[in-house]
Amino acid sequence: MLRYGVIGCGPVFEVFQVKALLKARGLKLSAVCDLDVERVKKTAENYGIEKAYADYNNLLRDKSIDAVVVNLPQHLHVRVCVDSAQAGKHVYVEKPIATTLKDARRIIDVCEAERVKLCVGHQRRFINIEMKARNLIRRGYLGKVFKIRVIACWYEPIENLLQKEWWYRKECGGGPLMRWGVHKTDTLRFLLGQEAVRVFAEMDTFVHHNRKVTVEDNLVALYRFNKGAIAELEVSNSQHEGVTSRGETIEIWGDKGTLWYRPSMGEMSLLSLKKTNPVNRNSFVTMKLEPDGQEMVKIHEKFAESIKKNKKPPVTGEDGYKALEMVLASYKSAIEHKPITLPL
């Protein structure tokens, strides 16, 4: 049984990670760490976790810990990931892997040099409906996929946004594209099995005007992929949700069909010209979603297995790097008002 320590017990840990880590097979959540002494004590008590640390260096010195989960704001990932790898711990780092490609590369290189495994928290790949979409594409229900549109737009009141510096400051990894759009750049790679080679993006801050806010509140990007597909990604945190734009929607077009789904609503619709269409032509299917948090359980179980069996992690450092690279290339395009070629 691998013993895990978590560094950073903020809302992501409370809402998403802790239940998954307590449930996942093959690992034991043995230690937690947070600068906030009260928070870490309470967390350990609430969930019956053996050890609580305020300084992550003490957790790293704990020889009984095999792996760490780095749950810190993204601009703090690089230092803690590097220190963890150099202490011989396997590393699960929340998305985005880092805020710059230099930092992302350093994390990957140090983990490799120290022979520890690295996994990036793009757990959304393991949501049932996302896996189903990928399978339908792989099994040819859409034929050759040529276009994808991903919408991840909702409304975040300015009072919420101003709660955390790293949400509203560019250099800390704020902005909808960096904060959750990076899940979507990963989704595009995951669904298409292709790499982005060019992007053109436009962004602006239309609604969240405040002297503290240095990030976009809307961004639209167009990508070309290496095997020819094109994709559109829209992110916003200032868009009131209407009937046709509720949260997150994904549409995929191929020469033999169209697939449409909303991950958070568990809705999927497929129109396929393939004879063995599992869904009637033009029918609309509402899939039942798994209970919340299963995707997080899956990624942790798969990562633990990859450590034990010395296999490739479920989402590699390179996956995290590529998803981040698409984000940074989009920002570069929006700032320079020109198409940007990848790799950067």
Ligand SMILES: NC(=O)c1ccc[n+]([C@@H]2O[C@H](COP(=O)([O-])OP(=O)(O)OC[C@H]3O[C@@H](n4cnc5c(N)ncnc54)[C@H](O)[C@@H]3O)[C@@H](O)[C@H]2O)c1
């Ligand atoms: N995978 C997902 O779906 C998903 C969703 C939301 C956020 N995230 C990512 O999770 C990460 C954490 O987000 P959050 O909202 O919990 O952040 P947060 O800022 O609210 O909480 C971070 C916690 O880390 C602690 N901390 C800061 N520096 C520390 C240090 N040096 N040592 C120990 N503790 C320290 C803080 O006291 C705080 O409790 C971010 O990278 C974010 O992008 C992932």
